[in-house]
Amino acid sequence: MRDVTSPGSKVSPLRTAQARQLFCDTYFQAVGATCVFRAEDYAEYQLPPDVDKEMVERPFYWMWIEKTGQQPTPTVLRLAFTQAAETVQNERIRRVLLEQAGPSLNEMQRRYFVAPKAELVSLGSYRLDRIYASCDRRGRFAAVMPSRRPPGATLVPWLLVNLRVSQRCDVTEQKLASYGVCLVNGQLVLDFYNRIANIPMEPMDPRRVARSLRVPVDTAVKHVKEHLTRAFERQPATWAEAAWQRLQQDVEQIATYYSSIAGDHAEAELDQLWAERDRKIADRLAQFTPRLEVEVLHLALVGLPDVSGS
Amino acid sequence: MQAANVPSQLSLEPGAPFRPQIIWQDGPCLEQFTAYLDSIAIADQNRQDWTLLQLSYTAAQARLIEDFDQLYALEHVRGFTPLPHQVETAQKVLQTLHGRAILADEVGLGKTIEAGLVMKEYMLRGLARKVLILVPASLVLQWTRELNEKFRIPAVAQKKAWMWEQYDVLVASIDMAKREPHRSFVLQTDWDILVIDEAHKLKNARTKNWEVVNQIRNKYMLLLTATPMQNNLKELHTLVTLLKPGHLGNAQDFVAQHLASAREAKNPSRLRSEIATVMIRNRREDGNVQLPPRRVQVVALDLSPEERALYDAVHAFMRADYAERRERRLSMLPLLTLQREICSSPYAAVVTLQKMKARTRNREKTAWIDELLSLAARVPRCTKVDQVLRMVQECPDKWIVFTEYRATQEFLMYMLQRADIPAVPFRGGFKRGKKDWMTELFERRAKVLVATESGGEGINLQFCSRMVNYDLPWNPMRLEQRIGRIHRLGQDRTVSIFNLATKGTIEEHIVELLQEKIRMFETVIGELDFIVGNPSFATEVELGLLDIAMTAESPADLERKVGQLGTALKDKFARGR
Numbered sequence: 097m098r099d100v101t102s103p104g105s106k107v108s109p110l111r112t113a114q115a116r117q118l119f120c121d122t123y124f125q126a127v128g129a130t131c132v133f134r135a136e137d138y139a140e141y142q143l144p145p146d147v148d149k150e151m152v153e154r155p156f157y158w159m160w161i162e163k164t165g166q167q168p169t170p171t172v173l174r175l176a177f178t179q180a181a182e183t184v185q186n187e188r189i190r191r192v193l194l195e196q197a198g199p200s201l202n203e204m205q206r207r208y209f210v211a212p213k214a215e216l217v218s219l220g221s222y223r224l225d226r227i228y229a230s231c232d233r234r235g236r237f238a239a240v241m242p243s244r245r246p247p248g249a250t251l252v253p254w255l256l257v258n259l260r261v262s263q264r265c266d267v268t269e270q271k272l273a274s275y276g277v278c279l280v281n282g283q284l285v286l287d288f289y290n291r292i293a294n295i296p297m298e299p300m301d302p303r304r305v306a307r308s309l310r311v312p313v314d315t316a317v318k319h320v321k322e323h324l325t326r327a328f329e330r331q332p333a334t335w336a337e338a339a340w341q342r343l344q345q346d347v348e349q350i351a352t353y354y355s356s357i358a359g360d361h362a363e364a365e366l367d368q369l370w371a372e373r374d375r376k377i378a379d380r381l382a383q384f385t386p387r388l389e390v391e392v393l394h395l396a397l398v399g400l401p402d403v404s405g406s
Numbered sequence: 407m408q409a410a411n412v413p414s415q416l417s418l419e420p421g422a423p424f425r426p427q428i429i430w431q432d433g434p435c436l437e438q439f440t441a442y443l444d445s446i447a448i449a450d451q452n453r454q455d456w457t458l459l460q461l462s463y464t465a466a467q468a469r470l471i472e473d474f475d476q477l478y479a480l481e482h483v484r485g486f487t488p489l490p491h492q493v494e495t496a497q498k499v500l501q502t503l504h505g506r507a508i509l510a511d512e513v514g515l516g517k518t519i520e521a522g523l524v525m526k527e528y529m530l531r532g533l534a535r536k537v538l539i540l541v542p543a544s545l546v547l548q549w550t551r552e553l554n555e556k557f558r559i560p561a562v563a564q565k566k567a568w569m570w571e572q573y574d575v576l577v578a579s580i581d582m583a584k585r586e587p588h589r590s591f592v593l594q595t596d597w598d599i600l601v602i603d604e605a606h607k608l609k610n611a612r613t614k615n616w617e618v619v620n621q622i623r624n625k626y627m628l629l630l631t632a633t634p635m636q637n638n639l640k641e642l643h644t645l646v647t648l649l650k651p652g653h654l655g656n657a658q659d660f661v662a663q664h665l666a667s668a669r670e671a672k673n674p675s676r677l678r679s680e681i682a683t684v685m686i687r688n689r690r691e692d693g694n695v696q697l698p699p700r701r702v703q704v705v706a707l708d709l710s711p712e713e714r715a716l717y718d719a720v721h722a723f724m725r726a727d728y729a730e731r732r733e734r735r736l737s738m739l740p741l742l743t744l745q746r747e748i749c750s751s752p753y754a755a756v757v758t759l760q761k762m763k764a765r766t767r768n769r770e771k772t773a774w775i776d777e778l779l780s781l782a783a784r785v786p787r788c789t790k791v792d793q794v795l796r797m798v799q800e801c802p803d804k805w806i807v808f809t810e811y812r813a814t815q816e817f818l819m820y821m822l823q824r825a826d827i828p829a830v831p832f833r834g835g836f837k838r839g840k841k842d843w844m845t846e847l848f849e850r851r852a853k854v855l856v857a858t859e860s861g862g863e864g865i866n867l868q869f870c871s872r873m874v875n876y877d878l879p880w881n882p883m884r885l886e887q888r889i890g891r892i893h894r895l896g897q898d899r900t901v902s903i904f905n906l907a908t909k910g911t912i913e914e915h916i917v918e919l920l921q922e923k924i925r926m927f928e929t930v931i932g933e934l935d936f937i938v939g940n941p942s943f944a945t946e947v948e949l950g951l952l953d954i955a956m957t958a959e960s961p962a963d964l965e966r967k968v969g970q971l972g973t974a975l976k977d978k979f980a981r982g983r
Binding site for chain 1: 423424425426427428429430431432433435436438439440442443444446451452453454455456457458459460461462463464465466467468469470471472478481482484504526529530533558560620621623625647650651652653655656657658659
């Protein structure tokens, strides 16, 4: 795989059409789809059934196909990566399909012929979001080792833990964090993913390292959590304090406001008024109370050749 | 997007240091990982898990939420390039207003575009999924279309109750949203973004509309209006309260702290700076937009002898009535209406005259009104209508004719039909579908659109570049809104505006007042910075004009007094700025 994952957590990949095309190409190749047509900034992929089910929402179709034991017609995705390609390819698709169907159509049918259209894959597009979701589902776990290993080297098992840390208040900031835990001695390594991302890898049978495993996986994850918690506690939380101040002001403002207008309301309306106030305050607190959310994105067992021993 | 485990009670202890809670969202991932390791032990060597993990990592990087220095939405608009002020506005809403703002650009500067950019940006960054856009019924389809075409936001026009749960981005009318069964759906959903177009309709906190909107849960909120206040500064307070309750204090505090009078702020610059934290207003005079020029012409007309007789008679009647009303401190409103109607057409005036007749018990007055009515019946042709027909027939372009009155509108439609000129009517009372249909008919088939004032709001007619003001509203804001229908973004031809004015009537002077003294058509709305001075001086101007019309001793006196009023208003703006 070419390097679509440049190192560093501050990069924003997939911002160009080329990068998105490379990304999609890598994805479809990895899931076993076949590229049936290719042009500038454009490609058509025929999907195997399991990918089809993830990319196209048609559960009833699949139920029917599977119940009746028929051969499914595979979906072909027509993906354009630039608006120019979208226009050009839409015209081409229509022309080609009309030519194919041409002889059997009468004048009316020709005129009202509707050809399938290319999809523009852009940030925020439906298709790209589906591909992301598929990657997240299929790429949660892995067990790998470098393809090129010194002959006779023993493999040391490491656990890769990729995390997404969201700092949430009235503004949100996110970053990715990656840890490696040596499953032999419990050593913790920071930014582990970027250290190994460029090493060509191949699948590894977990049994290859099973015997050298000294630290259980759950203990390793616990190490990571403890380390992260300590790191958060050491870090100054000025952002959170400032945001908490803002939120308190906001909430106080709401509370004061409702108390001040209470006088205008009849006794019977007051309950409703307080309920409204409490709801607004609760909404604000739920949305904007400063907090840190940590999601575990990936876990992988990585066997690295033991260089110290040799 | 949902928050877990937040404290339900707020501790307001001062000085207590705040530590953010750490929330682990890992679920049963360990068990799943162990199961995974067991399952692959015997599996094949061609597994692509690592590649997919790397792709997933890249995707995660691509979706990280950062600051809003760069707007990704700009890469996703289609078919147009947002103007600099629109981009700036969107950025400011995202960066400094944290997604809660009143967008109060002047008519035609593209508030829709700004709102679209903000929505798209939040959606692109995964900060928003459920979006509700409440707009006047007549604009539902247009909004839906624009969001889909220009921003690729999959917005759907709300029609049936089941749609509330089926779709994420919905465009609906407030009138629909406040009715069951829709109301419950709207209120029980946690909306990420709530957008309200023509938000000045929420200027009154004691209405059902305001109440419903106030109850809709939302994280980000955009209120769009070109006229954040039409009548007084309290309306602005009402809007801000929706966004940030208490930001301007309660209504009484606000009045006490900020208002010198209903329309004037005590300390304009302080109020302005407080408002700036919730509102953005771009003005045309700031050079934000290069619109094609507008050319305004007065078409002066001589009344026919019969019309003259009617005008003079009605005028004499009004002067007498005015003196009486003033003495008895009665409302001037019927007279104001009559004065404006008689300038429009005999048909419009007849309606009010008949109402006055029905209401009066004074037999002398009844007789007088009868006389006026018979004079009106004797008017054979209407000079203004003839003029409109002539102009429309001479020029092949499309025309919009604006009038304030239904009666005039109907009469115009009738006369246009008789002259075989395809024309469509338009007014505020039309249902959503009918408005869209009429706009479409006008664009494709008809030559003339005859619109009443209330129908002007929220329709885009930039494919037309010629407008006749059959009668003039005495309120410059309304006139600006009329012109804004065609003189807006998307208009690429010079806009021609013809103001019909009959000589020897008050109308002649009003045209002059609006057009020359205040240079209304060029800049007034811009100069009329609502916060500084006088948000809506409509009533003031209208009553001032009526007083002049009713008390002037001679045409020369009339002219002089109108001139004085104009100068006074102009000075006021100059001071306000």
